[in-house]
Amino acid sequence: GNSVTQMEGPVTLSEEAFLTINCTYTATGYPSLFWYVQYPGEGLQLLLKATKADDKGSNKGFEATYRKETTSFHLEKGSVQVSDSAVYFCALSGSSASKIIFGSGTRLSIRP
Amino acid sequence: NAGVTQTPKFQVLKTGQSMTLQCAQDMNHNSMYWYRQDPGMGLRLIYYSASEGTTDKGEVPNGYNVSRLNKREFSLRLESAAPSQTSVYFCASSRDSYYEQYFGPGTRLTVT
Numbered sequence: 001g002n003s004v005t006q007m008e009g010p011v012t013l014s015e016e017a018f019l020t021i022n023c024t025y026t027a028t029g030y031p032s033l034f035w036y037v038q039y040p041g042e043g044l045q046l047l048l049k050a051t052k053a054d055d056k057g058s059n060k061g062f063e064a065t066y067r068k069e070t071t072s073f074h075l076e077k078g079s080v081q082v083s084d085s086a087v088y089f090c091a092l093s094g095s096s097a098s099k100i101i102f103g104s105g106t107r108l109s110i111r112p
Numbered sequence: 113n114a115g116v117t118q119t120p121k122f123q124v125l126k127t128g129q130s131m132t133l134q135c136a137q138d139m140n141h142n143s144m145y146w147y148r149q150d151p152g153m154g155l156r157l158i159y160y161s162a163s164e165g166t167t168d169k170g171e172v173p174n175g176y177n178v179s180r181l182n183k184r185e186f187s188l189r190l191e192s193a194a195p196s197q198t199s200v201y202f203c204a205s206s207r208d209s210y211y212e213q214y215f216g217p218g219t220r221l222t223v224t
Contacts, residue, residue, distance in 0.1 A: 032210070032211075032212075034212055042217060042218070043116075043202050043204075043215035043216055043217050043218050044155075044202070044204075044213075044215040045215070046212050046213075046214070049212055089154065089155070093209075093210040093211070093212075094210065099143075099145075099157070099160060099209050099210070100206070100209075100210070100212070100213055102154060102155050103154065104153075104154040105153075105154045105155075
């Protein structure tokens with residue numbers, strides 16, 4: 001079945017550091033891929049998405065590229081800020097009959 | 113547009129009490145979902161409704177019931193609350209089951 005595996009946290013970085021959070025997936029066919037962010041005390045928000053191979057999703061300085069050859073969708077940001085401290089979830093949706101499947105989440109903390 | 117709204121925001125119950133969590137969306141979405149999120153853990157799907165008039169169990173349905181009242185509203189009922197149901201509950205909706213989901217702000221439930 002479909003599944004998502006993402007980097008275990010917590011991840012702690014200093015402000016302005018480069019961020020990578022790894023996400024790999026297993027799926028049949030051609031899934032859509034998503035990154036969600038959850039700030040403290042809030043619900044999840046869609047951060048970015050990609051619907052086909054080689055697509056790059058981007059938002060708020062974050063980027064992720066849909067790599068079918070490595071079944072990956074790693075989240076990157078060139079210079080993180082304290083305000084990026086949150087939990088990040090990778091997710092995928094498969095065929096039209098399936099629901100979105102979420103990874104277990106990666107907690108990111110940014111030190112000033 | 114309010115998006116996805118949930119009531120109440122906070123609730124404290126005694127063991128054995130019942131309550132209903134309410135969820136509504138104004139995006140004309142077909143699919144709706146209930147998740148629970150425990151401290152330090154990811155999301156677990158309780159129930160979902162792929163379309164008006166249908167509901168299906170997720171991975172942790174025991175102790176819960178749902179009603180898809182109409183296209184906008186999807187409620188979650190705890191018939192006899194237990195301490196193990198202490199959690200944060202999120203409602204979400206999506207255009208269809210394989211599209212990105214939009215989340216409400218959550219209900220923080222404590223069962224003593």
